[in-house]
Amino acid sequence: MPEQLGIAFGTSVPTTDLTRVRLPRPPSLTTVCGISCGMSARHFFGTLEAERVTMLVDTRQTATYRDARFAYRDDLAYACERHDVGCAHIAELAPTADLRAAYHKVADGKSAGREDRAVAWTAFLHGYARPVVKDRKVLRDGSPLRELLYGSHERIAFLCACQHHEDCHRRVLLGMIAKHVDGVAVAHLSPENVGGIAPQLKSPRRYLLEAIPVANVSASHMPGRRTA
Ligand SMILES: [Zn+2]
Numbered sequence: 001m002p003e004q005l006g007i008a009f010g011t012s013v014p015t016t017d018l019t020r021v022r023l024p025r026p027p028s029l030t031t032v033c034g035i036s037c038g039m040s041a042r043h044f045f046g047t048l049e050a051e052r053v054t055m056l057v058d059t060r061q062t063a064t065y066r067d068a069r070f071a072y073r074d075d076l077a078y079a080c081e082r083h084d085v086g087c088a089h090i091a092e093l094a095p096t097a098d099l100r101a102a103y104h105k106v107a108d109g110k111s112a113g114r115e116d117r118a119v120a121w122t123a124f125l126h127g128y129a130r131p132v133v134k135d136r137k138v139l140r141d142g143s144p145l146r147e148l149l150y151g152s153h154e155r156i157a158f159l160c161a162c163q164h165h166e167d168c169h170r171r172v173l174l175g176m177i178a179k180h181v182d183g184v185a186v187a188h189l190s191p192e193n194v195g196g197i198a199p200q201l202k203s204p205r206r207y208l209l210e211a212i213p214v215a216n217v218s219a220s221h222m223p224g225r226r227t228a
Helices: 002-012 041-050 066-071 073-082 097-107 114-135 144-149 170-180
Strands: 031-036 055-058 086-089 155-160 185-188
Touching: 031 041, 031 170, 041 066, 055 073, 055 144, 066 073, 073 086, 097 114, 114 170, 155 170, 170 185
Parallel strands: 031 155, 031 185, 055 086, 055 155
Antiparallel strands: none
16 A cells, blocks of 8 residues: 555655654565574575575675675575575665674774673664664665565565674664564574574674664673663
8 A cells, every 4th residue: 555655654754763653564574584694505495485484685785705605695596596585685774884894893803892892782783773764764665675565475584694683783673674564573583493503692792782772672781781
């Protein structure tokens, strides 16, 4: 019902503040899933099949790094084709190069402690949530994401290379979709679903010192850290 969606955006809600948007229940979509490409192709496509995912959205900043293996851009597209799964790369769902650089500048530093890394990780996820929801307006009328959410797929998976969803921007993205689109559930798909090994969290990167309300993501304070 594109007319109704247009009204929701055009008149009742200022387009500069998508954090206040509530979009109606999509006609087909029930679940947005997160998945890592850091597993074997067998486990990856086995998981997609077991979870009845028919569309894969790549949210990586780049898909042409050396150890991408089956998830190297063209190979991934080909493998999806062979497994009858749709495949799209939506660049505006990836973190920016600046954000990644700022995080790694701290986290990869020799003298960085877990507090420094947790602060940098928190800044990274906040920095991601802000442009995705506000500046890039990824749920705007006619955006690639919105077209997909209101298309024919019941279950769509969003891909990144990070093993664990708590170490990845995809958790924020999925939370943001579920928060702003009615009737959509979130599922984090893991290799253990199809007999693989559960991924490990990269502590202390997982410590998120402040909640991200626009994505319903809560803070995860470091043990022993004094909170205000
Ligand atoms: Zn990631």
